[in-house]
């Protein structure tokens with residue numbers, strides 16, 4: 001038996017940990033962290049070891065499957081592509097191009113082959129009804145970047161390893177390993193900050209694992225973060241502590257900002273957030289005084305009713321303290337595949353949002369409508385109604401707000417094709433499933449996440465094992481589907497050819513190529529982040545805007561926000577991420593779900609006492625959209641009045657042999673598709689009003 005050593009980055013989450021995989025011709029022998037990886041330095045989490053399970057999962061779909069009269073049967077590939085193209089084109093011929101919807105799930109962002117081959121597929125379909133998990137995640141960041149800097153992918157990354165002070169608002173990177181901040185091994189990074197005399201402050205309605213590691217934590221009432229951040233801005237401006245740093249000559253809007261933030265005193269923020277005014281004042285003073293400081297606001301501050309205001313305010317805080325585009329502040333990468341330069345629209349004036357959705361009028365950004373309107377766009381008759389769906393690596397029934405409504409709407413479609421690895425809560429509604437390939441069967445180049453990393457890095461590796469039964473890889477499936485739709489015999493360019501071109505024309509084109517990356521297995525270090533945003537701005541006037549009208553116009557809504565006024569639903573629900581579970585698709589790996597049921601509702605002891613709820617007892621949680629029963633976990637890590645349920649569970653009732661038997665529930669039976677951040681249309685998962693009672 002010959003054993004081989006293969007190095008690649010893990011592409012489950014954004015952290016891109018370097019892996020050393022020992023294997024023989026068809027089995028993984030071990031998966032370990034790569035100590036030489038420039039980002040992860042040997043760190044890895046338990047999910048990486050499960051990469052082998054996803055490949056050998058007995059429930060994995062490995063043949064194209066067609067549903068006829070409610071029964072599934074395996075079919076051949078040629079027939080599968082023929083059916084997909086014929087049925088989709090028939091729907092479009094009868095009802096127009098927009099009658100076919102597309103939903104792209106989170107794994108696509110991590111799958112190099114998919115990123116390279118989905119755009120031609122979407123162009124072939126020619127539909128505007130496009131959706132993705134991004135609108136249940138980070139659109140507020142893109143909207144802030146668009147309005148302030150002119151390009152959605154100019155995302156500022158906190159320079160955690162060189163800062164003196166970080167304020168973390170609504171993120172739990174010790175568990176999530178960072179988002180819009182590729183920085184694996186975050187706990188060690190926080191330890192490093194504290195060891196060099198720095199300070200980390202966590203603002204969260206739950207005393208998280210990150211809060212414990214940071215050492216300083218303030219509870220905040222959900223969805224009130226914008227009050228806090230804007231009060232910090234006001235305090236800094238009022239005390240004359242602002243410093244625009246090297247960007248001063250190109251910053252626009254300081255006076256308009258000053259006027260806009262005037263109502264947001266520390267006292268008002270204290271009343272809304274629950275954080276005392278003196279704490280807010282001290283935080284403003286210390287943040288402005290720190291030599292290098294950075295505010296990092298993420299999921300808890302994005303997937304809420306004021307997500308865009310939060311991301312705008314977070315950028316403003318960094319900008320007015322000279323901590324934007326500077327070492328130790330919020331910085332920008334110079335990635336080897338430079339998506340910003342590739343899609344540059346310099347000099348062209350644009351208006352946002354690009355369009356509005358047909359039924360509710362929610363905004364279209366980055367070419368996609370919010371997933372919150374996907375169900376109503378299937379349910380509501382008229383031109384543009386979705387009558388067929390292409391779902392690629394997505395599970396919106398478990399991951400989108402009010403997901404069961406999407407499940408019901410999927411049942412009414414004329415046709416649905418899914419490219420997936422499982423028959424699950426979403427794909428069970430499909431007529432045709434094309435079996436996707438998993439990480440170890442595919443090449444990896446993290447197109448997206450090298451752009452969001454705390455160092456400039458690049459890494460490329462080929463697949464280790466062939467797909468089962470001689471199946472095509474997923475990118476080939478996508479290319480063949482595109483060709484079938486276009487009635488073409490030739491396939492579009494293969495992903496490696498595209499990568500070759502993008503690397504050659506990118507900022508490191510002189511030194512980084514497909515060949516150099518393959519010769520240096522693992523991830524290559526291209527150096528620390530350097531100030532660069534001034535040259536990269538894409539606003540029509542090439543200036544950086546502190547006070548775009550879109551955000552100022554939303555401030556009256558913030559001022560009118562009165563949490564806790566829903567008498568029927570007196571508690572507020574937030575989500576939770578867990579080390580051994582990734583969104584909705586890793587729960588069929590036995591090694592990741594062993595032990596007690598982790599799908600619990602966390603409740604503060606005082607609330608539990610008032611309601612007569614004992615630890616581990618069954619609790620009924622209800623909201624406007626649904627009701628769930630799950631076990632209580634009583635903990636003073638929760639702020640009083642706030643409860644937390646983890647996301648990604650609820651596979652019970654599916655045929656998945658492990659995940660289906662765990663007795664878990666989906667938080668998105670309770671989340672509400674009517675709750676969105678109106679500027680971006682992003683789902684507001686956090687801050688859902690709920691009622692609680694002991695079951696029975």
Ligand SMILES: Nc1nc2c(c(=O)[nH]1)N[C@H]1C(S)=C(S)[C@@H](COP(=O)(O)OP(=O)(O)OC[C@H]3O[C@@H](n4cnc5c(=O)[nH]c(N)nc54)[C@H](O)[C@@H]3O)O[C@H]1N2
Nearest residue numbers: 105106133137393394395399419420436575583584585647
């Ligand atoms: N309440 C609440 N809801 C949330 C969140 C939250 O914090 N709270 N988080 C949101 C966020 S940030 C995100 S990103 C979304 C994720 O939302 P989705 O992207 O819809 O969900 P995933 O669980 O990533 O679904 C992945 C799907 O792809 C399939 N799959 C996995 N690997 C592969 C593969 O290699 N190939 C193919 N073809 N298919 C594959 C899985 O079987 C599954 O069907 O969820 C969102 N939903």
Ligand SMILES: Nc1nc2c(c(=O)[nH]1)N[C@H]1C(S)=C(S)[C@@H](COP(=O)(O)OP(=O)(O)OC[C@H]3O[C@@H](n4cnc5c(=O)[nH]c(N)nc54)[C@H](O)[C@@H]3O)O[C@H]1N2
Nearest residue numbers: 170171172176179222223298299300577578581582583686
């Ligand atoms: N283990 C694991 N890692 C993951 C994932 C996973 O499912 N499992 N998913 C990946 C994905 S797709 C993403 S997008 C990233 C997300 O990564 P993070 O942004 O770190 O997301 P979360 O861990 O959900 O952390 C959100 C935090 O916000 C808090 N919060 C909720 N509401 C509010 C609020 O109103 N205000 C404030 N200040 N805080 C609030 C929650 O208590 C929680 O601690 O994680 C990625 N990494």
Ligand code: SF4
Nearest residue numbers: 010013016017045048
């Ligand atoms: S933290 Fe993310 S990238 Fe790193 S090993 Fe775990 S799943 Fe993979």
Ligand SMILES: [Mo]
Nearest residue numbers: 106133136137
């Ligand atoms: Mo996400």
